[in-house]
Amino acid sequence: MPPPATRPRSFLTLVSSILLFSLVFHVRSSAAENDNDGDDIDKLSFENQRLRQAYIALQAWKSAIFSDPFNFTANWNGSNVCSYAGIFCSPSPSDPTVRVVAGIDLNHADIAGYLPPELGLLTDLALFHLNSNRFCGIVPETFSRMKLLHELDVSNNRFVGPFPKVVLSLPSLKFLDLRFNEFEGPVPSKLFDKDLDAIFLNDNRFRSGIPVNLGNSPVSVLVFANNDLGGCIPGSIGKMGNTLNEIILMNDNLTGCLPANEIGFLKQLSV
Ligand SMILES: *[C@@H]1O[C@H](CO)[C@@H](O)[C@H](O)[C@H]1NC(C)=O
Numbered sequence: 424m425p426p427p428a429t430r431p432r433s434f435l436t437l438v439s440s441i442l443l444f445s446l447v448f449h450v451r452s453s454a455a456e457n458d459n460d461g462d463d464i465d466k467l468s469f470e471n472q473r474l475r476q477a478y479i480a481l482q483a484w485k486s487a488i489f490s491d492p493f494n495f496t497a498n499w500n501g502s503n504v505c506s507y508a509g510i511f512c513s514p515s516p517s518d519p520t521v522r523v524v525a526g527i528d529l530n531h532a533d534i535a536g537y538l539p540p541e542l543g544l545l546t547d548l549a550l551f552h553l554n555s556n557r558f559c560g561i562v563p564e565t566f567s568r569m570k571l572l573h574e575l576d577v578s579n580n581r582f583v584g585p586f587p588k589v590v591l592s593l594p595s596l597k598f599l600d601l602r603f604n605e606f607e608g609p610v611p612s613k614l615f616d617k618d619l620d621a622i623f624l625n626d627n628r629f630r631s632g633i634p635v636n637l638g639n640s641p642v643s644v645l646v647f648a649n650n651d652l653g654g655c656i657p658g659s660i661g662k663m664g665n666t667l668n669e670i671i672l673m674n675d676n677l678t679g680c681l682p683a684n685e686i687g688f689l690k691q692l693s694v
Pocket residue numbers: 492493494
């Protein structure tokens with residue numbers, strides 16, 4: 424039995440714990456009301472933990488959208504994220520008994536907003552298609568967690584800033600479409616060391632020339648048009664003969680220094 428002297432202190436501790444608990448509870452519930460139209464995540468039940476994470480990501484995204492003229496996100500509430508417009512679930516490749524968010528297709532939705540860092544919680548995503556919207560800002564660093572991401576299409580939006588280097592850390596990426604945005608500055612040479620099938624960079628404000636290791640890239644399609652790259656076409660392009668089907672370089676302010684004998688090696692090329 425504790426000595427009587429300690430009793431008032433325990434009582435005080437108890438009272439302050441209750442106060443603290445109610446304060447925390449109050450703050451949490453009002454945060455939930457503001458963030459997601461009254462759905463309190465603790466009251467929802469989820470098919471599995473990964474869909475719960477997806478719910479957190481998609482509610483954060485919904486809060487980062489300020490215009491959605493076709494009401495794509497109007498049904499983005501409740502725990503059944505697989506029923507949300509534009510969201511596609513499929514069995515996880517690592518555990519087929521678990522359904523996960525594998526695709527997002529919001530092409531031509533004309534949505535205005537930005538991409539919040541919480542999207543990095545969508546670690547099962549294989550396809551992310553956002554073409555023809557009004558998303559602005561940058562592609563968050565947290566996209567590095569999408570180890571299965573195969574196709575990234577953010578074309579025809581209002582993304583800004585330097586080349587989104589986070590894409591260089593995506594091990595499964597094959598298709599990269601950044602065209603018609605406002606990305607600027609140099610194109611990183613590491614892009615051409617990645618095992619990609621298609622790269623679309625046209626209609627941005629990329630500068631500082633085409634990296635000399637261009638020819639390392641195994642892509643079949645490469646579009647640089649309508650940037651202001653300047654400089655020369657690197658001689659390494661001659662190495663791309665067996666893989667490259669199409670390269671488009673028009674309007675890039677490239678000086679007339681095409682290595683004619685190298686281009687001769689590009690058997691299947693249409694320029
Ligand atoms: C979207 O929802 C708003 C409000 O409910 C409605 O006024 C509008 O007509 C809807 N737009 C479309 C394209 O369905």
